[in-house]
Amino acid sequence: MVKYEGKVVIALQVNGEAHEVAVRPSDLLLDVLREQLGLTAAKPGCLNGDCGACTIMLDGWPVKSCLMLAVEAEGHVVLTVEGLNGTAPIQKAFVDADAFQCGYCTSGFLMVCHALKTQNPLMPKENIIEEWLQSNLCRCTGYQEIRRAVRLMYEST
Amino acid sequence: MNTAIGKSVRRKDAWDKVTGKALYTDDFPISGVLAARLLTSTCAHARILHIDISKALGIKGVKAVLTGADCPELFGPLLQDRPALARDVVRYAGEPVALVVATDKPTAERAVRLIKVDYEPLAVVLTPSQAMAEGTPLIHKQVNGYKKLLTDIYPEAGTNIASRYRMQKGNTAEAFQRCKVLVEQRFFLPPSAHLAMEVRTARAEISSDGSVLITASSQSPYSVRKQLSEAFLIPAGKIQVRVPYVGGGFGGKAPVMLEVLAFLASRSVGGKAVRLTIPREQDMASAPCRMGLEADLKVGVDENGLIQAADLTYLLDCGAYTDISPYMTKAIAMDCTGPYHIENLSCDAICVYTNHTYVTSFRGFSHESFTFCIERVLDMLASKCSLDPLEFRIRNAIRPGSLTPSQVECTASLTGDLTKCLNNIKQLAQWNGGNAVPIKENTVRAKGVACFWKTENPPTDAISGAMITFNPDGSMNLNTGVVEMGSNGQTHLAQILAEKLQVDADQVHVVTSVDTRTAPEHWKTVASLTEYMAGLAVVRAADDLLEQLRSNGSQVFGCPADEIEVANGRVFSKKNPEQFIAFKDIVQGYKSQQGESIGEPVLGRGGFMLKGLSMLDPQTGQGKTGPEWTLGAQVVEVEADLKAFSYRILNASTVIDVGKVINPESMRAMIAGGMAMGISLSSREAYIYDQDGIPRLPNLRTYKLMHIGQEPDYRVGFVETPEDNSPYGLRSFAEHGVIGIPAALGNALAAAFGRQLVILPLTPETIWRTPSEEHV
Amino acid sequence: MIPFNFIYYRPDSLQEAADIYSTLQSKGQKAVYFAGGSEIITMCRTGSIQPKAVIDIKNIPECGLLSLYNQKLQIGSVCTLNQISESKLFPLMRLACGRIADHTNQCRITLGGNLCGSIIYRETSLPLLLADAEITLYGPEGERTVPLRSVFYQCMQLKPGEMIVQVQIPVWALSARHYHIKKTANEKIDYPLVSVAAICKDSKLRLAFSGICSYPFRSEQMESALNQQTKSFEERVKQAAELLPEPVYADAEGSGEYRLFVFKNTLRQLLEDWDNGKI
């Protein structure tokens, strides 16, 4: 059994690297990624699970890191936009499709799309794409460009 | 030949934004930075009897707790009516009451929750008409006692009126007599949120010599500098404001609010670096939001379907403090009729205090609000005249020679070509007369049209600037005060520069973050004036570069400067283009083969100040507030379920006269984004207040934005009627996609459901509640 | 950011979990079982709860089962809505899970959390109530397995320290004809104005509702009204609406009158589809 009280050091596997971080059990994964590991791609947008700007991948699935404790991530594989290294097809697809304006929602969308592709290597039906992407909000674009990016991601491989 | 203008040049910020490298204000390291958190009011209107901060101060790690008593200064860009922290009274639920500074966020937040405030509730005022009624409590005891920063703000003593603007043209009483068809209608639009995905935030630190460094998510770094300087009597040169990438603004980051609080926080701890972060809930309830509006419109048409007269009253709900609202009220007056030829006009636009969250500029600067009202009335008139609403608009469209509400004479250059926009949108939107078309049982499709126009309301002396340096490879660095918050202004400016120098846009690098120490002042990144104002500054800076390049060239080639050409990254003599010098060899001065140094390093600078703008005449409204107009037409098509009162938006189209298309793809995306925002705000967004003026839990769970899957097909068309004074003929551009959409949606739904829709948002429940009318 | 501290436990067995709970309780300390955390974290952040400890039950093997066993589908309480959907074992449940929150949240929200949460909709309860599901609970007093409806009225009626281990669904329900419809104010990702789940058992429709009242419920009285083949749709719907167990729920998403309007339309549509063999 695990018991954490006060500040504790935990091991996190993030973007293929092992990290040891000192956290409070009530620290959010989002805050630990941003403030302790300096991985600021995941963004706070609502801290309420509604906007998706904080989305990361946990064991290949999308997760909103504002609704997860850092201690819960122990023993799991965390992937953030920094871990995509600029080489994930979705990154180029976003650039080519002009799928952002202010860019604040972008990291979250990238991770949802990357997870979508991880779980569905072949392009799924439009309604599945929609279902996944409905977890995220973009206030700048009209979403058309983001849809186009998903298509480009699938076409590029 | 175009090297850069008119091309879909890739965003300069693209790769930063897809790799997580683009840094926003709260992404900077926080080691050694203290944290500040806010306590906000739980009452909409109340006297503060007592604030007990003792428990908060008792927490380990708390460095300071500030209340209104620590900050006597008042703030506001037009009328200084707002304290940084409430003093004696709170005027809206969410108003900042206390500020805690502590070693870290959790400690600061724990302390915030231990502060106890005793309130004595006061009567609340929740609508503009209530605020205007006889005997209503005053939200500000002495509205006319506040300092005015510009002369055209007119608070009315003993009332809740913060300012009023009038337009009088022709003789409406007489003209209404001639009208065969009249529509009189009242409208109600609730306040709503900007909801940029990045919550507003600011950092501050003060060096031991008193220099202030602010980093903020702001559209107005230079206003931050100005307001801090004026309020705290700090020489402006000692204040440095930095703005990195901004995660969406939409006008909501134009006001100066958190920057002041962050400054106060830092000052209270001896100038240490402090970051102020607020949760989404406070971003919605405490920081300024989008205006509400009540309107009473009366418009008459003669037997030929020509509008003869309009009598318009607009009450802008500015909430508890004015911020920029008086100018939004003025903006309503300026464009109050929509882009139509109307000779007899009487308009009152009034800025009214209520106990709502105070408001500030929102994409469209009030146009998205009043346009809903006037364009709905136009459809009601067209229907009464049995005219196709689009043809009715063409018939009444503003044209060269018409006078605007403030009696500026229209020319093609000044206002553009509305008729062309309307004609073009017929095809783009497959216009079919605007009547509902049955699709299957209980289901119809209908289209609605609306027009928009917009001029700007900057201070008459707004300025911009540009500075350009060369790199050893011959590429350029462009440095302006334009904030990158999504609208892609920096890329467009780079294109203007590249075009001027006849090089590829790749050859221009932009300084993405703004620093008031190094970037020349640009008034604010608002009002769609980036490409217009900063664009003119860039053109001048480019001319400056060209002149220096020619001078260097003439010295190298030993010919007069006017024989020298600059193109494709080369300097050469017209007479012998074969012999040229590449930029890289001449931009830092030229070194001959013998080692002789020739010419000087090339540095470009350009400045621009708006000219020819005026205050409005207080009686008639005559005057000119912006350099030009941008106008267009929009259509929305809906598919409506007549039984369930639900609907789907199938497509939304815009044809806009932009003067000149600088970047087709990015401008298309910007207009589509504006349409998306217009659809979201008019179909689902509203702040809902209870009878005590408390907003329903303000978060994104209950305040719905449009998600993917609900969006229609967006279609964009451009018209290019050049503006004579601007770079390449462009018009102000950015916000406009939003403006006519609420009206076009309202018109489409009114046609589909046969109901007079006069309130926003147009939810299925709103439509269901609206009584049906036979003759829509 | 959660401003205060709590102790985090991750027990490996039911016994451990219950022991931690009892020990803390005996010291007068508040502990909560922690599953997907989506509600607990939000409530801690906004200050509506301040537990001394959270007990993360995701490591307890019995809580994570998801399989067919002995003519029953067992679903462990910490199975996420997404795992339940992806398993494709219980079609009606899949429809219900697919409309709770959004897909990414469905990868975290658990069945137990949804049933025990304070957000009033608890939409996973609808398929379970219709399917005569049984539920296994574990607490300081030990384990018990009971019909869900005996412990779920309005919300889970748990004894202090009791947690949901798993639910068991009889196999007939997995292949029964079914229907699910969720109506929201405007945006698809939203709480329900009205959520209706229906399943066909012995040629009769069973129905359960969320959103229309302040708690989810199955009503046999309303089912009887709606199953009266001799009456018109209109009459059946009208009668059913009169049998609602409490006045219609109203909030900013929708007023009571409007909810009722939507409710009646939804029922009508359901009856029509049922009649047309679309269910």
Ligand SMILES: Cc1cc2nc3c(=O)[nH]c(=O)nc-3n(C[C@H](O)[C@H](O)[C@H](O)COP(=O)(O)OP(=O)(O)OC[C@H]3O[C@@H](n4cnc5c(N)ncnc54)[C@H](O)[C@@H]3O)c2cc1C
């Ligand atoms: C964005 C969003 C939208 C939502 N929309 C909907 C919706 O449309 N419809 C709907 O029904 N719900 C909705 N919800 C509510 C969601 O289902 C709840 O957040 C869910 O109840 C929490 O599940 P969890 O596993 O995260 O629970 P937790 O946060 O871990 O726990 C919630 C509560 O349940 C208790 N608990 C958890 N597991 C057990 C167990 N096994 N035994 C005993 N007690 C337990 C906890 O102690 C706590 O009190 C939404 C939530 C979010 C974040």
Ligand code: FES
């Ligand atoms: S910040 Fe996590 S969902 Fe908005």
Ligand code: FES
């Ligand atoms: S690009 Fe700004 S929120 Fe999506």
